[in-house]
Amino acid sequence: MTPDSRRKTQDAGRTTPYNADLHIHTLLSPCGEIEMIPPLIVEAAKVAGLDVIAIADHNSCENAAAVMRAAEGSGIRVLPGMEVQSVEGIHLLCLFDEIEQAEALQEAVYGSLISLPGGAYRYSEEQFVVDWEGEFVKYCEKRIALPTSMDIDEVFERVAKIGGIMIPSHIDRQGTGIIDILGMIPETPDINGLEISRNITPDEARVRFPSVGNRPIFQNSDAHWLSAIGERHTILHMAHRNVSEIKLACRGVGGRRVENA
Amino acid sequence: MLLANIAQNLNLNPINEPSADVEVTSGYASDLLSDVLAKAKNGAIWATNQKHINIIGVAVMLNLAGVIIAGGIEPDENTVAKAREENIPLYITETSLFDVAGKLYELGLRST
Ligand SMILES: [Zn+2]
Ligand SMILES: [Zn+2]
Numbered sequence: 053m054t055p056d057s058r059r060k061t062q063d064a065g066r067t068t069p070y071n072a073d074l075h076i077h078t079l080l081s082p083c084g085e086i087e088m089i090p091p092l093i094v095e096a097a098k099v100a101g102l103d104v105i106a107i108a109d110h111n112s113c114e115n116a117a118a119v120m121r122a123a124e125g126s127g128i129r130v131l132p133g134m135e136v137q138s139v140e141g142i143h144l145l146c147l148f149d150e151i152e153q154a155e156a157l158q159e160a161v162y163g164s165l166i167s168l169p170g171g172a173y174r175y176s177e178e179q180f181v182v183d184w185e186g187e188f189v190k191y192c193e194k195r196i197a198l199p200t201s202m203d204i205d206e207v208f209e210r211v212a213k214i215g216g217i218m219i220p221s222h223i224d225r226q227g228t229g230i231i232d233i234l235g236m237i238p239e240t241p242d243i244n245g246l247e248i249s250r251n252i253t254p255d256e257a258r259v260r261f262p263s264v265g266n267r268p269i270f271q272n273s274d275a276h277w278l279s280a281i282g283e284r285h286t287i288l289h290m291a292h293r294n295v296s297e298i299k300l301a302c303r304g305v306g307g308r309r310v311e312n313a
Numbered sequence: 314m315l316l317a318n319i320a321q322n323l324n325l326n327p328i329n330e331p332s333a334d335v336e337v338t339s340g341y342a343s344d345l346l347s348d349v350l351a352k353a354k355n356g357a358i359w360a361t362n363q364k365h366i367n368i369i370g371v372a373v374m375l376n377l378a379g380v381i382i383a384g385g386i387e388p389d390e391n392t393v394a395k396a397r398e399e400n401i402p403l404y405i406t407e408t409s410l411f412d413v414a415g416k417l418y419e420l421g422l423r424s425t
Contacts, residue, residue: 140365203365234367235346
């Protein structure tokens with residue numbers, strides 16, 4: 053692509069405001085309710101008026117493809133992703149366009165999950181992998197509720213290399229948010245956007261955490277049960293519903309923007 | 314107590330030691346940088362398992378006497394560079410964070 057045609061693409065045409073909830077867990081996450089199966093997630097997203105959702109289970113994307121399939125024909129765009137826990141304990145929302153990209157990150161994540169000795173803790177019994185109709189396929193045997201041994205910079209680099217976007221999750225939350233753990237938003241890497249929890253407004257976040265600066269703020273539901281889906285959302289003004297458009301919206305290119313609902 | 318005494322006593326490995334002739338007035342151990350920012354005192358020596366560059370930022374803001382990365386964890390390259398740039402004494406040790414804190418306490422340091 054020549055620089056000229058790139059500019060044309062970036063400026064191309066009109067943007068559409070898309071209602072986005074980019075942080076939804078399925079029943080694969082140990083903390084996710086059993087009702088969080090693909091067809092019901094898609095149905096709840098439809099009822100909530102969402103145009104784009106992202107599936108982000110802890111350290112795994114094994115149910116993302118099933119939700120993508122369940123959403124076929126629904127008009128809802130499903131981005132596959134996962135919520136990676138860095139070695140520092142920071143929750144990081146990692147989003148992609150294609151399931152293969154998410155699986156590439158998952159492979160690295162699975163390889164770096166901290167292993168615990170012994171089998172006394174039957175961790176896998178609450179980690180359900182299901183098909184697009186929500187039927188049981190298998191238990192996920194990885195200890196996905198534990199941190200990985202990748203630090204935040206490594207997660208960022210891997211996600212960028214695969215073509216995804218990394219957004220620190222619920223930055224205002226204690227124990228798992230980047231600000232509590234690192235004291236402030238680090239100057240590097242060049243983080244596109246930040247997510248806040250349901251407990252705070254974007255304005256409050258900017259006042260309470262000056263290191264947020266003028267980075268775009270996303271607010272998602274971080275839903276672990278159906279009724280939470282869409283309870284918080286972000287309006288993304290984009291030309292298409294994909295990760296590169298989200299990155300452009302973060303940078304405010306060609307009229308694209310991240311608007312808080 | 315001087316930083317030099319602590320470094321010698323705990324057999325710390327200096328990564329950056331602009332001067333060990335620094336008075337240490339208290340100690341702190343925590344991996345939550347927000348907690349350190351809120352509670353550690355000026356002049357404290359801080360022991361942590363974090364290796365991220367922000368630990369140096371915290372040390373600068375609080376004017377800490379030094380930082381110890383415990384548990385055999387290697388600091389990031391940019392963390393070391395920042396420590397040099399900001400003249401923050403930075404040490405590493407194989408000793409666990411628990412034992413480092415215990416030894417600092419034995420030497421008479423307190424967090425308050
Ligand atoms: Zn989280
Ligand atoms: Zn989450």
